[in-house]
Amino acid sequence: MTVFDIYKELEDFLHPILDEMYFESPDGKRVKINIYKQSLPPKRDDEDMNPIPYLIIKVLGGTFPKDYRSDTAKIRVILLIGIMNTEEGYTASMDVLGVMERIRQELLKVGHLKTFSLCADIDFTMNEEDEYPYSFGGMDLKFRSIDVVREDEYT
Template identity: 30%
Template sequence: MTPIEFQDALATEIRYILKPYAYKTPAGERASMNVFTQSIPVQQTDDEEDPFPYVIVRLSSGENPLGKDSFNTVSVILIIGIWDDAQDAQGHRDVLNVVQKIYERFSESPCLNKLAAYTGDFQWMLQEDNYYPYHFGACHMKFNIAAVRREDPLA
């Protein structure tokens, strides 16, 4: 599995995890979570729909920690954007619920499509500044994917 294949598989899994839930949109409706890889698509016109709510599955870095026949560790940051115009400004609760759903899924079952394994390394954070009615958070996770193996019998 390459990092890009991993990113696509993780985005599909995030869609599945969050499919039962609906979140507020700037249009005043409730919608399922949009999931994007690496960034939000560039809007071509001003009248395009706002992408909220969303999760961005962003590849951050990777490494081959043992430098031989082992695995690659891929770091991924999941960026969560929620729009909530309620006067009590509690949109961070939806952000944290999304973080919790993702954490629970991979803590209970670390395998992703039998091709990647969650390492257990999980960090989350919330925005520090107030961007009402926009609420943001993120979580950082690491996964192991298969490394390219040497085929040289003399190596």
């Protein structure tokens, strides 16, 4: 298990939850949310596709214990969500909250990924300066790794 594993585990965890949801794309189609690791893909030119709707899995930091036998690593991850909605009544912010709620409910139900377990409250925030038709929000998650302790006949 390494810090890199949390990207794959979160992506595997999120797909079944979010693949049932469809959102508006910039070209007006209903599409599944795009999941990216650490940041949005760079735009190559002005005609490059807009990544909305998106969810970014971003590792912010963590703690590795000094003594591998004393504790497990802790990792802080944020999920950044960007959605657009041009429907009457501007519901993009409700869509962002809906995504966060689905993720929250599933995390609380299972409590862990494959080798990481949720170890703190789930914090969330909404961007205060949304501009129609876009809305943005984020979830702050803290995970503890389920480390495998090395067997050594001399310890």
